[in-house]
Amino acid sequence: MANILVVDDEVGIRELLSEILSDEGHVVVTAENAARARIHREQTPPDLVLLDIWMPDTDGVTLLKEWVAAGQLHAPVIMMSGHATLETAVEATRLGALDFLEKPITLSRLLSAVRDGLRHRQPRREPANLASAAGGNVPDPGDTSGNGATPASFPDVSPAQSDAAAALGINLDQPLRDARDQFERIYFEYLLAKENYSMTRVADRAGLERTHLYRKLKQLGVELGRGARRTERYEGPAETEL
Numbered sequence: 001m002a003n004i005l006v007v008d009d010e011v012g013i014r015e016l017l018s019e020i021l022s023d024e025g026h027v028v029v030t031a032e033n034a035a036r037a038r039i040h041r042e043q044t045p046p047d048l049v050l051l052d053i054w055m056p057d058t059d060g061v062t063l064l065k066e067w068v069a070a071g072q073l074h075a076p077v078i079m080m081s082g083h084a085t086l087e088t089a090v091e092a093t094r095l096g097a098l099d100f101l102e103k104p105i106t107l108s109r110l111l112s113a114v115r116d117g118l119r120h121r122q123p124r125r126e127p128a129n130l131a132s133a134a135g136g137n138v139p140d141p142g143d144t145s146g147n148g149a150t151p152a153s154f155p156d157v158s159p160a161q162s163d164a165a166a167a168l169g170i171n172l173d174q175p176l177r178d179a180r181d182q183f184e185r186i187y188f189e190y191l192l193a194k195e196n197y198s199m200t201r202v203a204d205r206a207g208l209e210r211t212h213l214y215r216k217l218k219q220l221g222v223e224l225g226r227g228a229r230r231t232e233r234y235e236g237p238a239e240t241e242l
Contacts, residue, residue, distance in 0.1 A: 002118050005046035006030045007037040007063075008080065009055045013103075017050060019212065020107065021114065023219075025177045034058035041067075046075045047121045048114065051097075053081035053088060061088065064095050076117040080105065107215070185220045192222070 004026050006017045014030040021028045029044060031037040034057055040046075053060040060079060067073040079092045082103030089100040098120055099113045170182050188202070195201040203213045217224060 001025050001027065002047040002121065003027045003029070003044055004048045004050065004114070005037065005040055005044075005075075006050045007032075007034070007055070007060065008050070008052040009033060010052075013052070013080075017110070020110065023216070024111065024114075025180075026114075034060075034063045037063060041072070048117045049075055049077045050101075050114075051077055051079055053079055053092070054083055061092055061095070064092060064097060068096055076120045078113050078117050181220060184216070185222055188217060188220065188222050192224070197224070 004021055006014055006021075006028060008014050008017070008030075009032055011032070014032065018028040018030055029040050029046070031040050033055055037049075037051075041049075051060040051064065058066075060081075064073075064077060064079070067077075073096055076098040077096065078099045078101060079089070079097045080101045080103060081088070092100060098117050101109060101113055169186065170179055172179060174182075188206070191202045191205055195205065199210060199213065203210045206213060208216065
């Protein structure tokens with residue numbers, strides 16, 4: 001999971017990128033202009049920035065120059081634009097941008113660029129007060145070597161919690177994303193059967209747009225058909241453009 005800052009003056013782009021990246025398990029903060037981007041960058045330092053070039057107040061290249069000049073570029077930056085020239089893309093890369101995405105952005109290209117960008121992120125620094133309180137070393141909660149640190153303790157899972165997870169067929173001893181995917185598969189399979197495989201009704205019940213629902217079902221590997229068709233899996237469009 002990573003903190004990602006999305007800066008774009010188009011509300012539709014911001015919402016769609018936020019939805020997709022949140023589904024990937026990231027924490028997404030959006031900004032509609034450079035002024036809001038500056039505030040969010042200071043309040044919650046991002047691990048990755050998706051930065052649009054053409055914005056009404058301050059364009060993305062100018063904002064990138066500002067961060068570089070002030071020594072504030074501590075996260076990989078991926079530039080985005082549907083109108084930028086090759087010269088603009090080259091300049092952004094020269095300034096320190098890691099990648100350039102041309103709109104409309106395909107889903108596969110977006111996720112690939114984000115994965116690559118997060119591989120280049122800088123490790124987070126421990127808060128200074130924690131380090132000083134430990135004499136320069138942050139104690140390991142699980143350390144039992146006699147250095148005075150108290151081992152971390154966690155409450156036992158209650159029988160009711162275990163029974164509820166077992167009833168759903170969900171293994172709680174796995175990473176959060178895997179457990180969430182397992183639950184979502186059960187959830188959508190239930191809705192499909194309940195709504196007689198009507199994608200319109202399922203989308204309405206789930207509170208999703210139909211295009212996002214199709215993408216979600218494909219991602220989870222949920223069978224779309226019924227009866228003889230249940231042996232087939234939904235393939236969806238070859239590429240989804242943002």
